[in-house]
Amino acid sequence: MSRRSLFAMIGTVAGGAVMLEAMSRLAYAGESGFNGPIELSQDSKGASVLILGAGLAGMCAAYELRKAGYKVQVLEYNDRPGGRNWSLYGGDTYTELGGFKQEVRFDKGLYFNPGPWRLPHHHYAVLHYCKLLNVALEPFIQTNYAAYVHSTKAFGGKPKRYREVQADFDGHVAELLAKSTQQGKLDQAVTREDREVLLEAMREWGALDKNYEYKKGVLASERRGWDSDPGGGLTSMPTPSEPMAMSDLLKSGLWGAISAGQIYEFQQMIFQPVGGMGMIGKAFGRELDGLIHYNAKVIDIHQDDHGVVATFQDAKAGGAPQQAKADWCVCTIPATILGQTPINVGAPMKSAIDALYYDASVKVGLQFKRRFWEQDDAIYGGISFTDQPNAMIGYPSTDYFSSGKGVLLGAYTFGPSAFEFAAMSPEERISKALEYGANIHPQYRTEFETGAAVAWHRVPWTLGCAGHWTEELRDQHYDNLCAIDGRIVLAGEHASRLPAWQEGALLSSLDAIRRLHQRVQAS
Amino acid sequence: MSRRSLFAMIGTVAGGAVMLEAMSRLAYAGESGFNGPIELSQDSKGASVLILGAGLAGMCAAYELRKAGYKVQVLEYNDRPGGRNWSLYGGDTYTELGGFKQEVRFDKGLYFNPGPWRLPHHHYAVLHYCKLLNVALEPFIQTNYAAYVHSTKAFGGKPKRYREVQADFDGHVAELLAKSTQQGKLDQAVTREDREVLLEAMREWGALDKNYEYKKGVLASERRGWDSDPGGGLTSMPTPSEPMAMSDLLKSGLWGAISAGQIYEFQQMIFQPVGGMGMIGKAFGRELDGLIHYNAKVIDIHQDDHGVVATFQDAKAGGAPQQAKADWCVCTIPATILGQTPINVGAPMKSAIDALYYDASVKVGLQFKRRFWEQDDAIYGGISFTDQPNAMIGYPSTDYFSSGKGVLLGAYTFGPSAFEFAAMSPEERISKALEYGANIHPQYRTEFETGAAVAWHRVPWTLGCAGHWTEELRDQHYDNLCAIDGRIVLAGEHASRLPAWQEGALLSSLDAIRRLHQRVQAS
Structure with missing residues (x-):
């Protein structure tokens, strides 16, 4: 585990110690x-x-x-x-170390970025050159509250929506801290003066009720979503949803996913070139x-x-x-x-x-006949996280609401699972990504068309990711x-x-x- | 205060009780x-x-x-x-109750939405009709970590970045709860089994160090940003930034802004019609x-x-x-x-x-000669919040990186301040929005060109907002x-x-x- 990189670990559900380690290791990412613009005078x-x-x-x-x-x-x-600034399109071929040759069969207009896929808004140099070179940019969506967080070991393997995990984590943390505060247990750490503001802050931030409790009701549902939806006219009464118990949430490890968007490089806004990262190269x-x-x-x-x-x-x-x-x-x-x-x-x-x-990393791109993640799940862009070896599913931050096909990032993994993926043929990698993904999106089984897989340790000109x-x-x-x-x-x-x-x-x-x-x- | 609506209050820095009240009142928003699609049979x-x-x-x-x-x-x-589905473009005229007539002078391609401006991804009916009627949609950015949170009463009136407030709030809350947990003060609320996971979760989520402290260093800077930035080659050493003290943060009220994006209607993804909300009408x-x-x-x-x-x-x-x-x-x-x-x-x-x-609400649109919020402040879309009567500044979620002009939402306010704004002439509203905004963006003073202001209680065909x-x-x-x-x-x-x-x-x-x-x- 210790070799896994930040880029995979942050936001996965594998647990916190790994993330801490990853953050310490990267140290100065920022x-x-x-x-x-550079000026080379004289x-x-x-x-x-x-x-x-x-x-x-x-x-x-x-x-x-x-x-x-x-x-x-x-x-x-x-x-x-371009080098690692690279997008694969239909008609491209790519031969990796070991001789496996892939002929990419994505439909026209669709692509997959085997390498970088994000341009944080504070990466001024890359944004400068995009502007200079007329590379059109569009928002890349990192955090999507409708996306899934999934652990094979929790909640019967049924994925939760990001919003449920986020809301319940905040709510329970707020309730615990509010209780401590009310019972005078923070008296050493918090002044009497700050105490009331802290309670108010916990109530607002955590969506607590008047008794400082986070529980089933309007307030919690306004964060985590409803069981049945409010509407218009006379058929509009909603029913609140039931929060996860804190103990279940803690044991699930799903809370590991909600810090992802808080990391400097993953904070909104993020951009991507229209048509694929390779447009910069x-x-x-x-x-x-x-x-x-x-x-x-x-x-x-x-x-x-x-x-x-x-x-x-x-x-x-x-x-x-x-x-x-x-x-x-x-x-x-x-x-x-x-x-x-x-x-x-x-x-x-x-x-x-x-x-x-160099780090090991594997990415798999998967083309599907229709954008079921949008049409069936209301997920437009963003990332679902899983404890399976594929680590995540990235949804395209472009062509929203299109009636056509779409290409998902079906796996983006570092460390041991990247080495496992790299040891397979590209076809096997795709097959594994489909197997894991179907546990989150059963539509994978009927909608899949074609894929491409890049294992960076087999890329002849880098022999690794970074x-x-x-x-x-x-x-x-x-x-x-x-x-x-x-x-x-x-x-x-x-x-x-x-x-x-x-x-x-x-x-x-x-x-x-x-x-x-x-x-x-x-x- | 009690009459203010959720739509203004959530995310302002006015404090928590109001938000709670607003949420309770709206009750079934979701x-x-x-x-x-509806099927009217027979x-x-x-x-x-x-x-x-x-x-x-x-x-x-x-x-x-x-x-x-x-x-x-x-x-x-x-x-x-369209009714309240309405965008104002250059060449439009609008006469409000009281006789004030505005001739809108925005440049071609720029607009301002006096009414609704957001389409949450779970508002299925409106998305259905957009698709049906070929209304092109693009992402609307609600939360931007580079945007400002501002209180005239805190930090010398100097705005903070959203990321600083978010990181410091999470960090301090995590540290307080971790301390309580370590000192056995949560033993009634948290089982021994969950205790270790809770500590791990606090450390990861709050960016705490090994001693469960949130303080100046790499971990905190990876959330709240750096004082000086890391780079490449030999001139690349960054310096960490100093977190706000919890007591200062609590007193500032700025924490009131970080819940905005957690509210169901404001959770990513959100969309807007390309060219203005009025495109649907x-x-x-x-x-x-x-x-x-x-x-x-x-x-x-x-x-x-x-x-x-x-x-x-x-x-x-x-x-x-x-x-x-x-x-x-x-x-x-x-x-x-x-x-x-x-x-x-x-x-x-x-x-x-x-x-x-009907609620009172006022919106002011301001055209500037250049997109200084992008060029000078790296703010691409999203919202800055302030405790001033203009309540917020909304940055355009479109035309990013354009070298041309841009229109900001310079005020979006409900309740008492909406009535104050409504009592002014449109010119005075614009003037006030400029005065408040300049406390966050001094560039207002030199870059402003023209504006438009709609006070919903003076709209002849609604006499109120909603x-x-x-x-x-x-x-x-x-x-x-x-x-x-x-x-x-x-x-x-x-x-x-x-x-x-x-x-x-x-x-x-x-x-x-x-x-x-x-x-x-x-x-």
Whole structure:
């Protein structure tokens, strides 16, 4: 469990200790350090920069360095820009390590993001480049009160609505604290003056009645929903619903899901590009048209006093090695790959590259014949959480009320269950995601059409999802990873304190080229 | 204070007792009783129905009765369909009671909804008709963690971010309850078995540290935000922020704002029509083209054994009274107006009409030269709350990241402050909204361009915002208001248990015509 990442754990129903651990580990994930467009003043001195990798970090570097007058070229392993900024559409093919090839069969207009899918409103750098590159954005919905929270071990395996768990948790907590307060048990912690306000706050926030009790009635139903609904005219009398007992709720672990939307990165507003996350990579790619050499597999990186030489092969055809040369190099190749690539950097950077390992993560996209989650369950966007290995079901935050088909995120998992999923064939992953999902949405059984599954440890160009920093690793290696080594500087989400976020990749890149530019000025 | 409505109070910082009272009063506000499209089986028997009012209730009745074979005509006071379903655009004019005429000067594409602005995801009837009438919907954002919560009496009048208030409230509550639990003070209320889970839950939910304390550090900053932001590369170290003390937070009253999004009607997802709420009324109006007689001011309603006759005048030109006749009548005229219109119904219905009074409410729309709330404050949609008379600032849930102008909801207020606003000229209302808003957004002072203000007690065709039911009024009059009286049945939000909601108007209408249809079948 301890290896699971925040991104999966927060909001799952696996329990709190894991989340705490995950939060401590990520440590510095938070608001972006972007302070407006970068300005690389003065002169590039005619210098050239070789950029390895056309993910967001590499393309950001290429864009800004070109603008500052540098001669720029980019080598990219894939036949497309974006890297982990990636959406799969019908007609796409993807071959993973181990040889499994998937031909994606989603209908036109539908997609699945194997990598990042969220742009928090305080990730200023990524929002800046979206605006700059005319990438249209729309709201991404994280928290949906109609979505489900599900544990196979609680309430007979029947999912609860998020609103029920949220309301009952708040209500019971408020009642317990109000009781303590009334009985004078908080007298040491709360002044007499604050006591009355605290009671008032508990009553309002927890939807308690006049006796400070959270129980079946109008007040609780106004939060958790009704058993039968009020309406108009003479056929309109509603009936209140019955809250869960606190003991049942505590034992269920379902309360683990209600903190998700409170986490800085998951706080509303969040955005997504219209048409798929990959639109950002595509826009950057268009902007850098002609600068990116695709299908270039870097097999050696060598620097000396005069410059940097990258040797590469055609990633598909193989053949004779070619070389690209420049005065300087911004290398955004993931540490997993870079650690296997000969590169003559000093021991501190080399140790840092070797020390960093990458999280396992698996995502599964599932296309259904109709949007039953909207039509049958009134769930428009948002996420349902489960204690099953698929961890969550993400509903599309777009095309609401469409009569057509839809693609769900059928699994998004980290840690042990990600390794389990990764060990399966893509077909088996899809099959498992369907099995788990049907315990929440029985409609899965009749409405499923086609799917796609990406296990990040089998992605040939990353061998993992994102850099996994512990506090110890950071103390020992982070500065060495980021420092300029001769003529080479590294960039990417792994060289940031916003790991796994595109914002981290961009901020890392901006910091790297700012320092590189200073070095050029000084040289 | 006791007259203030839920719709203003929930989420304001005025304090908890009021909210409790508001919730009790509204009592049965909740999920829609819509169970799929209405089917009026059998035969209309060639009967005709006169519908008074082309708001949503009236037009829904017209649409469904026509479909069932009835001869339908609609009389409407205004020169447009929709009633309180209404958006104001540049070029519109509006004259209120007292003679103030406003010429709306918003730029093309911008609008302001004087009436309803939200469609909860469980208001199935209104969503059904939006789909049926091809009204495009987009997410309406209620809760935005970047929005402000503001009290003139706390923190030197400096607004806090919603995320700070939310995080600190949860954190302090969790710490207090965890302390009580640890000290064995909850032993009567919580079993030994549940104790450990409760502690774990408090730690996770409240972002407490290992000692169950909520304090400055990584965990708290991951909820409430950082003082300086983490980033990438070597310039990335963040600094944690300092939580508010519980005592300060309690005294501030700001905690009153964090329950808003927990209320059933305000729970995500919520939708709005693209282009303004009035799009629903317009779509209904198009659908009923030729059936609606606009500018028809009803001055008398008379029924006898053979049918119903409505006498009306041209609302603008006056002139000779005209008459409209039918076998039956669905009257959706607000009780405020109907109470002043001669109508020969029995004492029970007449008493009900006379007994119901209407809430006061005022809304002000303000156009600014640029979207500074997005560009300067990273607030995309959502609501800021304040203890000033304007009560809230609503940010547009559309056109995010636009470089153009934007229209804010600069005031949305009920109760005493609504009466204060209503007593002013529209210009003064706008001026006051600007004065209050500038205490939260100083940019108001330089960016304001033009505004519009609607005080519902001065709206000639409603004389108030919505029917105000107390429990006592409901017990005494509700059934009498809704019962068919001879050949007349009333419909509208006032004849529902979802007062002030469009869903209530539609459900009331559907219930009314269902009963009317039965009566026709039986006659």
